[in-house]
Amino acid sequence: VGEVRSLANPALNIEASRGETLPSIFRRYRSDIGIALRKSLATDHLPVYQMLRYSMGWSSIHGNSSVITVGKALRPTLCLFACEATGGPASKALPAAVSLELIHNFSLIHDDIQDRDETRRHRPTLWAVWGEPKALVAGNTLRAIADISLWRLLDEDITFERAVTVVGLLTQAYLEMIEGQYLDLSFEGRPDVGLREYLGMISKKTGALIRCALNLGALIGSGDADTVRAFRECGRSLGYVFQIRDDMLGIWGDEQTTGKPVGADIRRKKNTLPVVYAMSQARGSDKELLESIYRKRSVGDEEVASVLDVLSKVKARDYAQSLASEHREKAIEALSGLELDPQTLQDMEGIARFLQLRQR
Amino acid sequence: VGEVRSLANPALNIEASRGETLPSIFRRYRSDIGIALRKSLATDHLPVYQMLRYSMGWSSIHGNSSVITVGKALRPTLCLFACEATGGPASKALPAAVSLELIHNFSLIHDDIQDRDETRRHRPTLWAVWGEPKALVAGNTLRAIADISLWRLLDEDITFERAVTVVGLLTQAYLEMIEGQYLDLSFEGRPDVGLREYLGMISKKTGALIRCALNLGALIGSGDADTVRAFRECGRSLGYVFQIRDDMLGIWGDEQTTGKPVGADIRRKKNTLPVVYAMSQARGSDKELLESIYRKRSVGDEEVASVLDVLSKVKARDYAQSLASEHREKAIEALSGLELDPQTLQDMEGIARFLQLRQR
Numbered sequence: 028v029g030e031v032r033s034l035a036n037p038a039l040n041i042e043a044s045r046g047e048t049l050p051s052i053f054r055r056y057r058s059d060i061g062i063a064l065r066k067s068l069a070t071d072h073l074p075v076y077q078m079l080r081y082s083m084g085w086s087s088i089h090g091n092s093s094v095i096t097v098g099k100a101l102r103p104t105l106c107l108f109a110c111e112a113t114g115g116p117a118s119k120a121l122p123a124a125v126s127l128e129l130i131h132n133f134s135l136i137h138d139d140i141q142d143r144d145e146t147r148r149h150r151p152t153l154w155a156v157w158g159e160p161k162a163l164v165a166g167n168t169l170r171a172i173a174d175i176s177l178w179r180l181l182d183e184d185i186t187f188e189r190a191v192t193v194v195g196l197l198t199q200a201y202l203e204m205i206e207g208q209y210l211d212l213s214f215e216g217r218p219d220v221g222l223r224e225y226l227g228m229i230s231k232k233t234g235a236l237i238r239c240a241l242n243l244g245a246l247i248g249s250g251d252a253d254t255v256r257a258f259r260e261c262g263r264s265l266g267y268v269f270q271i272r273d274d275m276l277g278i279w280g281d282e283q284t285t286g287k288p289v290g291a292d293i294r295r296k297k298n299t300l301p302v303v304y305a306m307s308q309a310r311g312s313d314k315e316l317l318e319s320i321y322r323k324r325s326v327g328d329e330e331v332a333s334v335l336d337v338l339s340k341v342k343a344r345d346y347a348q349s350l351a352s353e354h355r356e357k358a359i360e361a362l363s364g365l366e367l368d369p370q371t372l373q374d375m376e377g378i379a380r381f382l383q384l385r386q387r
Numbered sequence: 388v389g390e391v392r393s394l395a396n397p398a399l400n401i402e403a404s405r406g407e408t409l410p411s412i413f414r415r416y417r418s419d420i421g422i423a424l425r426k427s428l429a430t431d432h433l434p435v436y437q438m439l440r441y442s443m444g445w446s447s448i449h450g451n452s453s454v455i456t457v458g459k460a461l462r463p464t465l466c467l468f469a470c471e472a473t474g475g476p477a478s479k480a481l482p483a484a485v486s487l488e489l490i491h492n493f494s495l496i497h498d499d500i501q502d503r504d505e506t507r508r509h510r511p512t513l514w515a516v517w518g519e520p521k522a523l524v525a526g527n528t529l530r531a532i533a534d535i536s537l538w539r540l541l542d543e544d545i546t547f548e549r550a551v552t553v554v555g556l557l558t559q560a561y562l563e564m565i566e567g568q569y570l571d572l573s574f575e576g577r578p579d580v581g582l583r584e585y586l587g588m589i590s591k592k593t594g595a596l597i598r599c600a601l602n603l604g605a606l607i608g609s610g611d612a613d614t615v616r617a618f619r620e621c622g623r624s625l626g627y628v629f630q631i632r633d634d635m636l637g638i639w640g641d642e643q644t645t646g647k648p649v650g651a652d653i654r655r656k657k658n659t660l661p662v663v664y665a666m667s668q669a670r671g672s673d674k675e676l677l678e679s680i681y682r683k684r685s686v687g688d689e690e691v692a693s694v695l696d697v698l699s700k701v702k703a704r705d706y707a708q709s710l711a712s713e714h715r716e717k718a719i720e721a722l723s724g725l726e727l728d729p730q731t732l733q734d735m736e737g738i739a740r741f742l743q744l745r746q747r
Binding site for chain 2: 073074075137140141142159160161163164165167168170171172174175178181186187188190191194195198199201202205206208209210212213
């Protein structure tokens, strides 16, 4: 593993100096989001809610609240930001923001069961602590709480008709996310996943909720059809930026920062963008090598190093970075027809840049 | 097993002659429900929908539609019946009925994963055929389709406000069902589950959707608060009748009819009503025997026979049957304050009697 890391780290260190800090926009809403999220799970009539608070990173396994590890809250931040940018007070979109974050966390709980992942954010996953049946049910509970949280919209001076639209859009996004997860599973063990097919999958699996976050924010903030469409398109591109970066971190990320060893996604034979690209570009013995490794039952350090070698030959990293860059530009372009505050555009550029260069 | 069955069968045969036929009310709506359910899953853009059609009993593993095994459609039937009984055309409640049935089937898919059940209705379960990750995702897909189906309500001359209420009630019922599943899991391996605690669990796990079916039907059919409340209370009692009978069938049911061997739930150390009752009634060596068997890692034929013996001594079967009877009467009583068509009351009596005496 040591050798593998030394291959990957130099380039990352250069990016790190540019990309590590979370844009200030994330700080602006953090406290409101945190309070609203906690309210949504502030019930104690069943121990499953303790499991859920643990899964959100607010408490230890035994319910001690001193150990706290929270995520970036990307989706709720995007939702509140879009609401405020389009004329509404951010608070009006808070129920939708909470619902998005809970759905995201629900998907992580079930993902960890599916992938048999025992750690996330450096902590044991729910199923690893409480067993699979309870973790499965806890995930479903969180999904239901997400729906219920959304109804707080009706306290926010929003008509029943608009509320129905919001709920419908969120359900649709949820279905797309699940369909994307299904596609991802069906790609496993296939050496012939094309780039277009791959991008279609991540657009659903990861893109759906991110797109929905901006869509709902703009819908609640303004309701103007062109504005809503522009934010939705911006979200479509941001989704790609986010997932492409995720794929890069899954291969070349720093273990200390991501919590995953270098090459983690190769070891698990995941069809992520760099590998899909390499499969399409590699020729002769390189292609055979890739395919044979991806057909193996288990992949060791040596094979990980060989795959990294092929990725390097076909410049898979450069390809991924430039595709992410392209979508970052598209995300900003999508908003160019709107009359937005210059600060809003600057904030969105900051978010997009962060998503492209983040280290975790 | 032969000996065990001969202990249990005589009593069942007596009931069979009275209780086997499905009341005609189930036939009245069967075709409409079937068509609407199929429409909700009539998409083919992903193979996951083929999995779902299999799980509904409409097709074979390979998509051949000649093999059909459908359930009773209890929840949608109750929903349409309540709508019609309270003045609405049954069709108005069809979107809610579809949603209820899909949620029920979603819960079966996840239940089978949790319990590692390899067969249901004499066919391999979803996870047994397609593996656990895909089955988990398929369940979540069905849950999303259930939500989306519900929005067809808006085509049915229902206001946005009423639609929001319906969606809210269904979400609440869903959450209660999931909480009930959690409680059920948390009872496993506990020899001290009290009767009240047990009834609280089944009221959520099984009762929530049945209650909701009648609640939503009456809400869509009439909207009068007293009527809705009465149907809801009727549903509360029917939920008990249904689950108590289920518990009895899980112990004394006929293998050919239920698809489960006699004593199946004892072999799996399930805390069902007869066992919970026996734990509370048995004394001395009987109690010790029960507890020691329920503490074992695995339970064989001999232990199943010993437990059946204790159940027989404390008359657990009579107790269960009389409790079911009591709730059957309560279900009818709940409607007594309403001015319903005599045929409606008669139909409801038929449904309640069927739920108490059904063989599967």
